Amino acid sequence: MRMLLRSAAAVVLALGCGGCFLVGPDYVAPSAHDLGVPAAYTFAARVTRGEGDGGDVATWWQHLGDPTLTELVAAAVRASLDVESARATLLEARARRRLAAANLWPSVGVSASAQRTKGGSGDVGSGSQNLYEAGFDASWEPDVVGGQRRALEGAEADQEGSLEKLRAAQVSVAAEVARNYVDLRSYQGRVAIAQANLKSQSSTLELTQWRVEAGLASSLDAEQARTNVEQTKAAIPPLERATAEAENRLAVLTGVAPGALHDRLAEAAPIPHVPEPLTIGIPADVLRQRPDVVAAERTLAAETARVGEAMAARYPSLTLSGSLGVQALTLGALTSGASVAASAVGSIAQTIFDAGRIGAKIKTRGAVREQALVAYRSAVLAALEDVENALVAITTSHARAQALGDAAGSARNAALLARYRYTAGIIDFVTLLDAERTVLSIEENLNAAQADDTAAVIRLYKALGGGWSAGGDGVI
DSSP states (O other), X not given: OHHHHHHHHHHHHHHHTTSOOOOSOOOOXXXXXXXXXXXXXXXXXXXXXXXXXXXXXXXXXXXXXXXXHHHHHHHHHHHOHHHHHHHHHHHHHHHHHHHHHHTTSOEEEEEEEEEEEEOOXXXXXXXXXXXXXXXXXXXXXXXXXXXXXXXXXXXXXXXXXXXXXXXXXXHHHHHHHHHHHHXXXXXXXXXXXXXXXXXXXXXXXXXXXXXXHTTSSOXXXXXXXXXXXXXXXXXXXXXXXXXXXXXXXXXXXXXXOTTTTHHHHOSXXXXXXXXXXXXXXXXXXXXXXXXXXHHHHXXXXXXXXXXXXXXXXXXXXXXXXEEEEEEESSSGGGSSSOEEEEEEEEEEEOOOOOTTHHHHHHHHHHHHHHHHHHXXXXXXXXHHHHHHHHHHHHHHHHHHHHHHHHHHHHHHHHHHHHHHHHHTTSSOHHHHHHHHHHHHHHHHHHHHHHHHHHHHHHHHHHHHTOSOOSSTTSOO
16 A cells, blocks of 8 residues: 555656656667777778768769669669568558557547437326437546657657668669679670670681691691580570579569560670779768668667556556536537536556566566667678678779789780781690680689679678668658
8 A cells, every 4th residue: 555655646746747757768879889880991991992971872873874774773662562561661650650649648539319218108207208418528548657658759769760671672672773783784795705705716716627628737626616616605595594584683673574674675785884982981870871770779769668668557557537418308408408417537546466467578678678789789780791891892803803804905915816826837726725715714704803893882882871862751
């Protein structure tokens, strides 16, 4: 009984201060220092193309200088089922937030009824009689200790987290479209390389056959040349298949049937150009820019609020209700001469024994909050790892592409010289064959390195959280 009186006194005190009492912990977002975020990226200095100013990376694909890619990304964002699903989740979160806000307000109802009674023939006062009633009912549970306000805090954090998940879906869609587009152009380039080398090798085969007929070479040289030609021919169909698969994947990503983009994408084009300088910023930017990290932080905020929501059950609950009703024998009398009945009720309830249920719920919510904190820290570390790995990939792929570019030039010159020397009978056919195979191998590797270089930039911007705008729902 003494505990009940103290709790009731706390309720009265809270009402007196206008509901200023809030149970549970107040949320404070962990700082970059608390999360172990470094001041700068370790491998940023290794990016030879320079460092940007950390500005807006919302439409990073536009800086790759390919209008077709820009159009495909815009179409994919509009058509993506993942984005649509995330948008529906956001609508649900908004509705839940409105529900939590509505719980803070009283509920008011209105009712009306009409009744006609008729007595039996042998009854005293027999005859028909009408009875009309109308009334208002209101009830309210004041948020004395802040449980409902904590629930609203949690719902608002969930809503903000759902928005970030929508943005994260857009980031993933933009990156996936760009990556598949780079693959498409890379495969098309490799097909062109193979066809160009096939033409050169076919010319070498004709030259060798002429030399065999002239008695200047053996049939072994001709067979080796023919083998080289057929091997190059055999390499083209798998590349054409991979090209078609990349086209189909882009079609599905943009919401059209596979094959629908063939006429638009069939003509080969260069791999998108890597922008200079790159926009990097500082590690702390991922805490606000990368949607999945922000969503994890909002989840932590929501679970912190729910700890307070669970703690509110320890305190008494106050309920206020009232009703106002009128009765009359005619409709016109409802506004004049009707009998009026009014009531007002206030009640207070306190749980005094529940076998530890409330305490267990509070501990459960506290444990869930700790899980959310761990998940947030993990998301931050994963984001930093993604950025650092992308920076390393940019450095290595760019250096490799530069070296292979120089090697490709030398290999072409060597193959040309080998052809002249073989025609003059200075070198054997094996030397020419090796030179031609080297050209094909280096040019294919160069194409792959250029694709890797652009793909690394795509990875970087995805790791930085680029691909959404701050307006509206964050959808570009």
